[in-house]
Amino acid sequence: MEAHIQFLQITPKELQETILAGVKLQLEELKKEFQPKEPEEFLTRKETAALLKVNLSTIHAYANKGILKPLGLSGRVYFRRSEIEESLISLK
Secondary structure: OOOOOOOOOOOHHHHHHHHHHHHHHHHHHHHHHOOOOOOOOEEEHHHHHHHHOOOHHHHHHHHHHOOOOOEEEOOEEEEEHHHHHHHOOOOO
């Protein structure tokens, strides 16, 4: 059985505009929730040392002390750029 809906005192143009306004509002709210994330950047020990302007032995010491968290793949060591930046502390 088909349902029939009757709109009183509204023109087809007004109905279309009302529907479009509702869809636009829903799309804007959806965009807020689903922002694409930036891809994670991984740096080698050498790149990390260059970024922090320190030598490789300092990077090794930071990793041993837990200041930086190394990641490994096929015998190579990497660091997440986001974690490097988070490990920097603000000086007064």
